[in-house]
Amino acid sequence: MQVFLVRIFLIFSIVLITSCASKLKKLSEDKDIQLTGDSGYVLIGIDTNRDLYKILLDGPRRIELSSADLAEGESYILSQLEAGEYSVDRLYVSNYMYYKFDNDDNFRFVVKPGTINYVGHLNIVTRGFWYPTSYLRLDNRSSQSLVFMEDKFPSILRSRMLIYGGPGEDAFYSYIDNGKGDK
Amino acid sequence: MRILKFIICLTITFSTNSFSSPIESSKLFTYPEAFDFKISPDGGLISAIKQDDKKRELLFIDTESNLIEMVLNIGLDVRLLSYHWLNDEQLILLAQYESTRMYLVATISGKKVKLKASKASGYLIDVLSHEPDKILFARNTRGQYYRIYVVSIEEFIDNSFSDATEVLHNGENISRFSFDQRSQRIITQTYDKETKVLSIKSLPISGGKWRLLLEKNVEDIEFSLAAILSSEYVTVLTNQETDKVALQKYNIKKQKLEEVIYEHPKYDLKEASYNREGKLLSVVYEELGLMRREYFNPVGKQMGKQLSQLFPGKEYFLVDYSKDFSKSVLKVQGATLPGDYFTFDAKRAQLRPLLLAYPQLENEKLYSSKAFTVMTSDKDEVEAFLTLADNELDHKTLLVMPHGGPIGIKESDRYNSQVQYFVSRGFSVLRVNFRGSRGFGKKFKNRGVGEFGKLIERDISTVVEQVISKYKFDKMCSVGASYGGYSSVMLAIKHPEKYDCVVGAMGIYDLLLAFNHNNYVAQEKNRKPIENVIGKYDPNLKDTSPVYLASKLKAPILLIAGIEDQTAVFEHTHRLEYMLKKNKKPVETMYYENTGHGHYSWSGDRHEAAITYDFLMRTLNLTEPSPKSLSASARKAIATDYAIIADKFWFEDNVENDKDKSLEFYRKAAEYEEPRAMFNVGAFYHSGDQVTKDISKAITYYRKAANLDYAKAHSRLGRMYMEGEHLDVNWEKAKEHLEKALNLDDTPENYFRLARFDCTAPGKMRNIKRCLASMNLDRFERRSKRQFNRAINGLRSATPWILSETKFNEVQREKFDKILNMAFELNEMDVSIDSKRVGAFEFIEGVGYGVKDEYKTISNGPLVKHSEKDNYYYGMIFEVDIPGINSYRDKVGIAARWTQNMKDGTKKYPNATVLYGAPKGEWKLIRKFDDFEGGNSVTLELFDLKGKPIFKETFIIKS
Structure with missing residues (x-):
């Protein structure tokens, strides 16, 4: 097996070009909301060894994960999001330095309407101070995310189907949902 | 046969006592103590790296006397990555200190070894045994580019390559070279991960052009160069055309495999050896889990037969040999032998034991399969x-x-x-x-x-x-x-x-x-x-x-x-x-x-x-062996297992803490008379963590551990007698315990605790000369950086006591200042404090990008309210003030001591330390409320490093 270093483009910039991105609003209450038309829940895991400035996602809408949700350690963002295919576009290590993601590296996920879409854990390891280098992966931690939902959002979990929307295929949630695990 | 002499030596080697018992895990799961054996070209000396927890050395063993002739102390901070004999008097060493790698040349003169560092950047390709004063070196010029030189050792040390012979001007994208002694050619091997093509080229050391030896797609097959036979043929180990990895001839010109030279019916070949004339000497494969060498010449066959008879159920191989093959180092290993080294003298047909790779297992019973x-x-x-x-x-x-x-x-x-x-x-x-x-x-x-x-x-x-x-x-x-x-x-x-x-x-x-x-x-x-x-x-x-x-x-x-x-x-x-x-x-x-x-x-x-x-x-509900039924080493093995489990549940490491389980496993270890576990169970009773606080039980456990010669228990008891903590002050007993602790384990902590005793004990017990000698930091710097840092921590704990209670004469004061300066690199000792906040504080962690941590003042003054909250503190946050010194490069220090004033009139000393660093920003002397054990009050005293009191405040903690 391999350890992957992501191919990234390190760009210095002082130009703010993200003003059109809307911030992803993190849900805190375990109450199933009336999902508007073509939208679903998105569950994103973040695992970073350093506080980050922001992450931009491209998709039906341009989305920003802000610094409040990108603190050092492991955390989750559960939010409502318009259905469609998204990709991770940029990671801002600080307010003046960002990485542009290589689309060949499959930093993509799908949100389906009416469901809870676990789309993976953005695992970011950053080393160095003046010229930081980041190692990035979109990990599948489905069972750990399921435990998070059972623990923090049991009501929403009961109301909606949890599906995997991250890179690749995963039969785990559908297996659980079919109740086979209870036998 | 003369070779039968071997048996006499070996009977001695293997006739050691063995005990049937659990083996302590630290003896099994560890690096070998002796490794990397090499022999000098004339066969006069055998060298080996030897290391344990306290030292790392390069040993030189005389092959005549079989005794250690010289020892080069490398130190624990330096890693010796590789080394080679250059000639009979010199070796080249590649050493690493932190992230810096450097070549060193060791010269043996008499019974001394002198080291000279080379500033040359690059890597050694070969020591050129036919030219004992020269080496083949790939010199790094620009990034990944190398120039290859035959350079004299003196020029190499001086990093002066102007007179060296340049074999290759531009190594381009070729990153690694090796040297084939037999064909006198530089070899380079590249593997393209995308195309899966292996490419091997050679270049005569006398210069010329690179010649392609082989180029092949090796996807899903084994393929490696065995030997260069001539300008037309090489041999390779491959399974491209055979089921087993076989030795096969390869036509360079046609780039084609030709006849199979050797294929074992059951096993893949691992190695093939040739003599200088290009004649096949032996092949190696693994049979029933051990390496077997099949010889093709009569001498080899005879030797192989003899060695197989001498070492049944084991594998053996020559690690290194002298230039004339008269002396060599033999390694023997197997299921019950992790590695035993021998000197083999071919002329005398004599085999003599050298060193064991794992000497700690010598008296343990190991099990064969x-x-x-x-x-x-x-x-x-x-x-x-x-x-x-x-x-x-x-x-x-x-x-x-x-x-x-x-x-x-x-x-x-x-x-x-x-x-x-x-x-x-x-x-x-x-x-x-x-x-x-x-x-x-x-x-x-x-x-x-x-x-x-x-x-x-x-x-x-x-x-x-x-x-x-x-x-x-x-x-x-x-x-x-x-x-x-x-x-x-x-x-x-x-x-x-x-x-x-x-x-x-x-x-x-x-x-x-x-x-x-x-x-x-x-x-x-x-x-x-x-x-x-x-x-x-x-x-x-x-x-x-x-x-x-x-x-x-x-x-x-x-x-x-x-x-x-x-x-x-x-x-x-x-x-x-x-x-x-x-x-x-x-x-x-x-x-x-x-x-x-x-x-x-x-x-x-x-x-x-x-x-x-x-x-x-x-x-499995198995019955644990009763401690009494086990030998001391067996008891220790089981006890250590439980203590290791307890440690992980207790310390902040990589396992989720569980203090109840930690205590449970320390108790189990203590049942097997593990003194450190006994001490730790005592510490649980001392602190009241997970158990009802019981000082009497704590002291009983400490004494039990001390009786089993556990140094930390002596040190703890010594401190308690010295400070009067739960025991009446008894300087005689304190001295006895602290001296015993140091005798048992000469750690920096034990040196500095005894130093504190010697500098602060009353009357004739005071021994300032020994106090200052114990604090000699050079001793710890020589050992390792880690030991030196631990010594600084020991000094930090002892200093407030020494400053407040010792009157040095001028000479003594000068010596003490020298120690403080060596530890803290101070610019100034005359320090005062400024902008102080005295009171209670709440720690607010800055979460997210750019948000800083903060200590918010909850109440001002020494009257503070007790809080159960984990992020609440009391004490003082301040700045240091030294006229004319205010940059990040400057260093100053302050000594601080906390004293808890107990209701019965006794005192406890929860912490004494030295704060040091640049006189910029805020300094903190704060404590959590959960440390407060219901005494009357807590006093904080500050001294400058000359011993002058600069601050004192007594905190009254209200419930």
């Missing part, structure tokens, strides 16, 4: 190794241990620390080279591909059936790591009636997830390496994935995983744990943070072995 083969139902032969626990602890339990991989890995009959650990604790171990293992040919290896949970487990079960039909076992468990973890679970799922427990470490348990565990592996283009092992992606892999078969597992299971594992990602283990719990199956877990697919240090392996042992004993 029964190596055997079993025929599978489809007529393939698989090798297996059974190590029986034929000792008094025999639990009549078989541990089936599938190996990792599973493709291209194999078990051997060499020393195996894990096997010896469990067998010495009474568990028999079975290991199988199932199909998929390497060394048995292409077909055998490829037969295992995609056979997860199928043929591989059938092979293992075939061997298990044979073993249990011959030997009687009451219980059986499967234990394995990586693929072995998967296999262990699958064996128990497939044969629930046979397995009583399972231990799966760092395994993959959802075969579909292996193709999808992150955005990279989920891409089609990256699937080949996984397919080469698991087979093609297929939804039916669910049928052989433990995650989806969890309901069928009957045996209790211990799951072990590294949270940072990138090979068998943690999600595999977490999924299986989730499904087992969902199915209400008995499952225990041990998850290691900051750990990947294996442990980064031996302490992790020791801990994993200990928790597995504990799991087996509890789950």
Whole structure:
């Protein structure tokens, strides 16, 4: 097996070009909301060894994960999001330095309407101070995310189907949902 | 035959006493003490690296007297990456200090070794044995570009290459070179990961052009250069046209394989040796887990026969030899011998023992394996190794241990620390080279591909059936790591009636997830390496994935995983744990943070072995050996296992803390008379953590540990007598304990605690001369950087006491100042404080990018309200003020001592330290409220490092 270093483009910039991105609003209450038309829940895991400035996602809408949700350690963002295919576009290590993601590296996920879409854990390891280098992966931690939902959002979990929307295929949630695990 | 003389020497070597008992894990899971043996060109000296916890040395042993002639102390801070003899008086060493690598030339003169560093950047290609004063060196010029020189040793030391012979001007993209002595050619080998093409070129050392020796697509085959025979032919070890890796002739001009020179009917070749004339001397393969060398010349055959008779059941090989082959170093190893080195004198036909790789195991009983083969139902032969626990602890339990991989890995009959650990604790171990293992040919290896949970487990079960039909076992468990973890679970799922427990470490348990565990592996283009092992992606892999078969597992299971594992990602283990719990199956877990697919240090392996042992004993309801029935070393082995488990549950390391479990395991270790565990149980009673505080019990445990010569217990008792903490002040007893502590363990902490005693004891007991001598920092700097840092911490604890209670004369004061300056690199000792905040504070952690931590003042003044909150503190936050000194490069220091004033009039001293650093920003002297034990008040005193009091405040803590 391999350890992957992501191919990234390190760009210095002082130009703010993200003003059109809307911030992803993190849900805190375990109450199933009336999902508007073509939208679903998105569950994103973040695992970073350093506080980050922001992450931009491209998709039906341009989305920003802000610094409040990108603190050092492991955390989750559960939010409502318009259905469609998204990709991770940029990671801002600080307010003046960002990485542009290589689309060949499959930093993509799908949100389906009416469901809870676990789309993976953005695992970011950053080393160095003046010229930081980041190692990035979109990990599948489905069972750990399921435990998070059972623990923090049991009501929403009961109301909606949890599906995997991250890179690749995963039969785990559908297996659980079919109740086979209870036998 | 003269060679029979060997036997006399060896009888002595192997006639050591052996005790049948559990072997302490620190003796098994550790690096060898002696390694990297080499011999000087004239055969006069043998060199070897020797290291333990306290030193690292390069030894020089006289081959005539067999005695250590010289020792070069390398120190623990420096790693010796490699070294070579240049000539009979000089060696070249590649050393690393922190991240800096440097070549050093060691010159032997008389019985002394002098070192000279070279500033040359690059790497040594060869020591050119035919030119003893020169080396072949690849000099780094621009980034990845190298120039190759034949350079004299003196010029190399001076980094002056102007007179050196340049063999190659521009190494371009070629990154590594080697040198073939026989053909006198520089060799370079490249492998293109994209095209899978291996390319080997050669260049005469006399100069000229690179010549292509071979270029070949080596995807899915073995292919390596064995020897350059002529300008037309090389020989290679390959299995391109044969099932087994064979020795084959290769036509350079035609770039084509020609006749097979040697192919073993059962095993892949590992090595082929030629003499200087290009005649094949021997080939090497692995038979029943040990290396076998087949010789083709009469002398070699005779020698091989003699050595096989001398070392039955072991493998042996020449590590290095003198220029005329008259003297050499021989290494012998096997299941019961992790490595024994000998000097072989060919002229005298004499073999003399040199050093053991693991001398700590010399008096331990190690267990040999029964190596055997079993025929599978489809007529393939698989090798297996059974190590029986034929000792008094025999639990009549078989541990089936599938190996990792599973493709291209194999078990051997060499020393195996894990096997010896469990067998010495009474568990028999079975290991199988199932199909998929390497060394048995292409077909055998490829037969295992995609056979997860199928043929591989059938092979293992075939061997298990044979073993249990011959030997009687009451219980059986499967234990394995990586693929072995998967296999262990699958064996128990497939044969629930046979397995009583399972231990799966760092395994993959959802075969579909292996193709999808992150955005990279989920891409089609990256699937080949996984397919080469698991087979093609297929939804039916669910049928052989433990995650989806969890309901069928009957045996209790211990799951072990590294949270940072990138090979068998943690999600595999977490999924299986989730499904087992969902199915209400008995499952225990041990998850290691900051750990990947294996442990980064031996302490992790020791801990994993200990928790597995504990799991087996509890789950199988086995009777623990009574401490009285065991020898002292056996007691220590079991006790250490429990203490290691307790440590991980207690200390802030990579295992989730559980203080109750920690105490439970320290108690178990204490039952086996482990003095450190006794001390720690005493510390629980002392602090009141997890137990009702009981000073009398604490002191009893401390005394028990001290009676067993545990240095820290003496040190603790010495401090308590010195400070009057729960014991009446008794300077005589304090002295006795502190001196004993230092005698038992000369740690920096024990030196500085005794120094504090010597500088502050009353009357004639005061011994300032010894106090200052004990604080000599040079002693610790010589040992290692870590020891020096620990010494600074010791000095920080002792200094406030010394400053407040010792009156030095001028000479003594000067010596003490010198020690303080060496430790803290001070610019100024006359310090005052400014902008102080005295009171209670709340710590607010800054969460998120750019948000700073903050200590918010809750109340001002020394009257503070007690708080249970974990982030509440009391004390002083201040700035230091030194006129004219205010930059980040400056360093100043302040000594501080906290005194707790108890209700009965006694005092406790929870902390004394020196704060030091740049006189910028805020300095903090704060304490948590939970440290306050209901005394009347707490006093904080500050001194400058000349001893002048600069601040004193008594905090009254209201409930």
